Amino acid sequence: MKQADLENMLKEAIGPQRATLRGAMASAAVAALVSVLLLGVSGWFLTGAAIAGLGGVAAVQAFNYLLPSAGIRLMAILRTVSRYGERYCGHRAALLALATVRGRLFTHIMRARDVRAFSAGDAVSRLVQDISALEDRLVRKPALPAALAGGVSGIALTALASLWAAAALALLLLVILLITKRFSPILLDRPAQNMADALGRLRTEMVGYAQASPEIVAYGMAPAIQVVLEKDADDLDAARLQLARGEALIANGLLTMGAGLAMAGVMALSDGASLPLRVLAVLASAGAVESLGGLVRGIMRDAVVRTGLARLEALGGTEIVSAEGGFRPRGQSITLPLPALSSSGAQGSRESVTIEAGQRLGIVGHSGCGKTRLVEALAGLRPEDAAGIRIDGEPLSACSLDDVRALFALSPQDAALLSGTVADNLRVAQAGLSDDLLWEALETACLADDVRAMGAGSEHGGLDHWVGDGGARLSGGQKKRLSLARALLVDRPWLLLDEPSEGLDRETEALLLTRLDEWLNKNGAGLILISHRPALLALCSEMLDFDDLSGANN
C-alpha cells in the first residue's frame, strides 16, 4: 500500500467524524480567542480602574466598570466550555476514525497473498502502536484554528496600543513557528523512529518468547531472555527520554522564552500609548504566544506521525490477492506434481498424479518429504510453492486465489485454533451454523463426548467452553479433531486432512474411520489425506507414496 492509499484510508475514516472535528476546531478557536481577551481585558480594566481611582470621584463615576467586569466573568465560563469541547470532540473524532482504520488495515492484512508471512507480534505492533501515533495528528487538528484565533486577536489587541509592537509580535509568532518547523525534524525524527522501532521489537520478541513458556520454564531461560528484552527496553527508554527532552527544548524553550520576549518587547515599543492600552497589549501578546502551544506541539508530533505512517506503509506493502481476474476453477480434477526422484532416491516413473472430483487420495512418505507443504500450497496458502499444481487442467498460479481457497476444507497439521470457545472455532467455517449442525460435525469427528464433558455443570461448558489461548486447554488429539470438525462444517468439494488422527487411540481412530467414510459418502466430497498411520489410510482408494514413486496412483 502506498502512502497515498493509506492517506485515502485515513481520509475515508475521518469522513463520518467530520462534523465532530469541525466542532473541535471551532471550540479551539473560541478558547484561544477568549484566553487572549481575558488576559488583555483584565489588564486594561485594572489599569483603567487604577487611573480612574487616582483621578478622583468624577473619574470613577465616569469609568464603565460594569461591562468589563461582567465580560471577564463571561469569558471565564466561555473559555472553560470551549476547552472542554475542543478536547472532547477532537479526541472523539480521532479515536473513532482510527478504530475504523484499524479494522480496515486488518482486513487488508487478510487479503495478503501469503498470509503465513505475518508475525503476530509485528502486525499487532503496527495495528496498535503505529495507528495510535496517527491519533496525534487528528487530535492536533484544532491547533491551527486555535493558533490563528489567538494570534490574530493578540496582534489586533496589541495594535490598539502600537502598530510597531503589533508588527513585532507578528514577526515573533512567525519566527517561533519557523524555528519549530525547522528544528523539529532535526531533533525529533530519529528519537521518534528509534522509539517506535524499539517498542515494536520489544512487542514482537515478547510475543515470540511468551509462546514458548513451557520451554522457558523447563530450561530456566527467563533470566537470559530478560537480558535480551531489557536491551530493547533500554533503547526504548533512551529514545523516549531523547524525544521528551527535544520536545521540551522546542516547546518550553520557544513558548516560555517567547512569552517573556513578547511582553518586554510590546512594553518597550508601545511607549506612546495610554497605560491601560499598554497593559492590555502586553498581556494579550503573552496570550498570543501561549495560543501557539497546540500548533507547536502538533508540528513536533509530526515526527512520531511520520514514523507511524512509514511503518504502516511497510505493513501494507505486502502483495495482496487481486479481486478480479484469473481462471475460476470448479475443482473437477486436481493434478499434483511428483518430484523427479522419490525421496528414497529411486527414479519416479511419472511426473504427476491426477484425481477427479469425489476421489480419495492418501499421501504417505517419510517425515520431511514435503507432504504438508504440497497440501498447503494446493489449498492456496503457499502461492510460492504452487508450481506444478493444476486444477481443472489450469496451473494454480493462473487461478483466482480466492476461488482456489473456496474449493478446499483444510484441517492443517498444526490444527491452529482461535482463542475462543468451541463454538467460536467451529463457526469460523461458516456463518449462521445451528448448534445441531455443530454437534453433528463433532460426532463425526469423534469429539462430541469430549466436548460434552468439557466444563460440564458450569454455565460455560460444552460448545461454550473456552479452549484456552490457541487451544492450549485441549489435548493435542482434541485440537486435531476440533480442527477436523471445523473442516467438515464448510461445504466444499475437497476435504484436505493433514495427520487428523495423530494423538488418537486405536479404538477412536477406528471409529473416526467409519464416521468419516459415512460422511464422505453422504457428501460426495473428495479427500486428500496425509497420514503416517495405516489404519486411517484405508479410507483412500488411491495412494501416493513419496518414498516409492514408481507405484504411484494405484
Add this chain to the structure above:
Amino acid sequence: MKRASSFVWLADAACAVALAACLAASAQWVLSGQGERIPLLLSGLCLIAGVRALIQIIAVHIGEKDARSAKAGWRRLIWPAVLESPPGDRRMLGEAVADAVDRVEDLDGYYANFRPLRFAAVAAPLLIALAAAPASIIASAIMVGTLIPFAFGMALAGTAAARAARRQMDALGRLSGLFVDRVRALPVIVGFGAQDRVGRHLSDATRDVAERTISVLRIAFLSSAVMEFFAALSVALVAVYCGFNLLGLLPFPAPETLTLGEALFVLILAPEFYLPMRRLAAAYHDKQTGEAAMERLRSYEGAGEAPATPAKLSSPPELRFDAVKIAYEDVNIGPFSFTVPAGEMTALCAPSGFGKSSLLHAVLGLATVSEGRVVLDGEDGHLAILPGHVGWAGQSVAFIPGSLADNIRLARPDADDAAVEHAARLVGLGWLMDARGQGAGLHLDHRGSGLSGGERRRVALARVVLRDAPLWLLDEPTADLDAASAAEIGALLTELGRGRTILLATHNDLLAAQADHRVVLS
C-alpha cells in the same frame, strides 16, 4: 531524586513571581513617571523568562528519568510472570504481551508527568499565594479559598474515572489479544474464507475500545474543565476585586488600598497560582491510565518469583504422583497415582484428552495441582527446584525467529556451536542442515515455517540432548512422524536416555514397548 522534579517545578513558580514583579513594576513606574528605568526591568524580564524555560526543560528531563527507573522496576516484576505463565492459564497470549509491554509504557506519563506535578500542584500555589500576600492579602485569600472546591471536584471525578479507566484497559488488552490471536490463525481464517466475519468482529472490538477510551477521556476532560472553570473564575474574581479596590467602589470596607503595581502583580500571579493545578489536570489522564495499568500489573505480583532454592538436580530423580488432581477453571483431571522410578524410562499411556500433557505440565508447575501432590525423590515441596534442570519436549514446539542453532541453543545458552551441531546431528537433523546448505545457520521464522512436523519434534529433542539433564519430560515425541522415523527416535531415546529418568506421554505402542515401565491411566 524522586522529589527533585517536584522542586524544579517549585523553582518554576518562583520564576513566575519574579516575572510578574518585573511587569507590574514597569507599569507602576510608567504611571509614576519613572519611565527611564524601564529598559533595565525589561531585560530582567527576558532573562527570567529564559531561566524559566531552562527550568521547565530540566523538569521534563528529570521526570522522564524517574519514569525510566520506575518502569524498569515494573518490568522486572511482570516479565518473569508473563514469560513463565502456563499456556493453559492465559486467556490470550496478546493480552499478556500487552500487559508486559503496553501497560508498562502506560506508566510513563504517570511517573514522568503526574507524580512530580502532584507535589508541585500543592506546594507551588502556596508559594505564589505567599508571594501575593504582601501585595494584596484579600487577593491571596481569594486564591487560597478557591482551592477547596478545586480539590473537591478532583476527588469526585477520581472515583468514577478509575472505574472507567480499568474497563478501558481491559478492553485494550482484549483487543491486543484478538489481534495477536487472529494474525496467528490467518491461514485458517483465509482458508475458510472467514475474512469478512473476522474483520467485522475486530472492527466491533476496535470500536468498543474507542468508545471506552472516549468515556475515560470524557471524565478526565470533565475534571480538567471543572478545575479550569474554578481557575478562570478565581482569576476573574481577583481582577474584579482589584479593579473595584483601585476605583474605591468596594461594597465592603477594604483593609487595604492597592496601587496599580500591586494590583497588576496579583492579577498576573492569579493564573500562575492555578497553573500547577491546571498542569496537573492536564496530566489527569496520565494518572487514570497509570493507576489502572498498575492495578492490572499488580495481579502478576508474586506469580513469577523464582524459588530461592539453589539446589541442583545432580542425579536422576524418582517422581511419585500421589493422587494428583489437576484443575483448570472448570475441567478436572485425575486423581492419578503412579511412580516414575529413578534412572528409567516410563511411558504414560491414555486416550486423547485424558490428561497426559497436564501431568507433564504439573511436574514443571505449569498446571495447578488441586489435590494430591507430585513428590520428587521422596521429598515434599522439592519439586520447585526442577525448572531449569529438566529436558523438555512439549507437544507444540516453540520457535523464535533466528537460526536453527539459536533455536536449539535456547536449552543451554552457553553451549558452543560445536555442541549445538553435535546435538542436532544426534537427533537426525543432519540431513536437514546438509540439504539446505546452511548448516545450523538455517534461518527459521516465528512459525518454524519450512520445517516438517517431524523436524519440529527433532528440534525439541535436540534441545533435550543439548541440555543433558538427569530428568527428561517428553510429550508425544513421535507425533506426526512416519513409522521409520518414529522407530529412529525410539532407538535414540533408549540410547541417549540410558541412566536418566524419562517420563514420556505417547500413543505409539512401539515406543511404549521400549520403555522400562508403562503406566496406563484410567
